[in-house]
């Protein structure tokens with residue numbers, strides 16, 4: 001068992017960024033791009049990472065000065081790179097004031113986020129802030145000791161305004177449509193409930209550029225840490241494993257500068273919407289489809305799922321018939337080629353991306369990954385039966401029992417309610433109708449669309465009677 005820990009080999013860069021959400025994706029993505037930008041162009045863009053929940057990342061990274069290993073896996077090869085762009089990790093619940101001080105520091109010019117969909121404390125169907133969210137209720141009553149991302153951002157901006165320090169840029173890096181506007185909406189919604197004058201200042205002074213982010217990064221396993229130890233001689237529990245592919249598209253709208261990320265391949269554009277829609281619908285939409293149907297079919301990983309020719313074909317037909325027709329082709333992109341690359345990425349068996357991991361938080365993911373695409377198809381008079389099968393598979397999944405009668409460990413903010421709703425209904429039609437009455441997920445117009453209801457009900461019945469594998473084959477027939 002290797003016990004040597006990584007240590008910092010060069011002086012830590014001065015802080016320029018506070019990042020909320022120090023998880024695996026952030027380490028495999030933002031931290032790597034920022035290191036490469038500083039290596040090429042210098043600049044004080046050191047990152048203070050902040051966990052809003054758990055001490056795990058801090059406990060893993062503090063003993064190694066914030067450094068960690070980025071392991072790039074590609075068809076059996078591995079490339080290990082030590083990343084030093086993160087200079088410290090704070091745990092917000094332990095000392096919220098420390099986090100706010102870091103965000104108020106004049107050297108902090110960007111506050112970025114990978115807090116997952118549920119971190120925005122919004123209603124997924126509408127994008128509006130949920131003022132009844134327990135963390136939002138707490139933060140409005142305790143604005144100096146916040147728990148939520150909106151709470152911390154508003155508390156820090158209030159102090160920066162009072163000290164005339166000037167604003168930072170808020171950079172959302174989560175898989176949400178118009179993530180910059182969504183982040184702005186929840187921050188302003190929170191600020192208005194607290195101090196309308198401050199909200200007006202934020203609205204006039206703080207940029208919230210949108211981004212599209214893409215790198216497949218499975219959760220790190222103990223085996224990944226052990227394998228790295230064998231390769232490198234270091235015990236690095238903060239290591240991340242990820243594919244070689246990466247794409248970051250950012251609206252170039254910053255209050256006070258930014259790292260020279262373009263040297264690392266970042267695309268700066270005037271508007272990210274088209275790239276976001278492409279990625280959320282073509283990649284994340286089929287990811288969630290494969291996650292629910294694959295899990296129900298007994299497949300543990302995405303690679304295992306698409307190794308089944310029917311599931312690979314399902315992706316190809318979904319892209320061709322139900323997804324690409326709803327996605328305007330972004331400048332510089334070829335959607336058919338993009339989707340062919342996606343399937344090749346999914347097939348890479350060196351990336352053990354678990355269907356169970358992707359299935360998490362479906363109530364927060366479905367609107368932007370599947371339901372928007374379905375709505376656009378229905379508006380054109382097309383019933384997208386493949387995507388309706390994916391929704392039915394999600395409904396089966398949140399029912400909490402798999403095809404072998406075993407319990408499913410469903411992770412979702414609405415898990416208890418969804419299971420209760422499903423359990424209280426008996427027939428497929430009743431279950432579908434009841435689950436579609438979840439306003440956080442399904443807007444009323446879609447939930448009341450008869451063609452949608454009927455297609456999902458038929459798919460649900462097929463799943464119950466014949467299982468996921470047969471249901472996919474039936475769709476392809």
Ligand code: CS2
Pocket residue numbers: 175213214215216217283284287288357358359
């Ligand atoms: C995945 C995403 O876990 C999930 O929901 O669909 O994390 C996906 O791997 C990334 O968006 C790829 O860029």
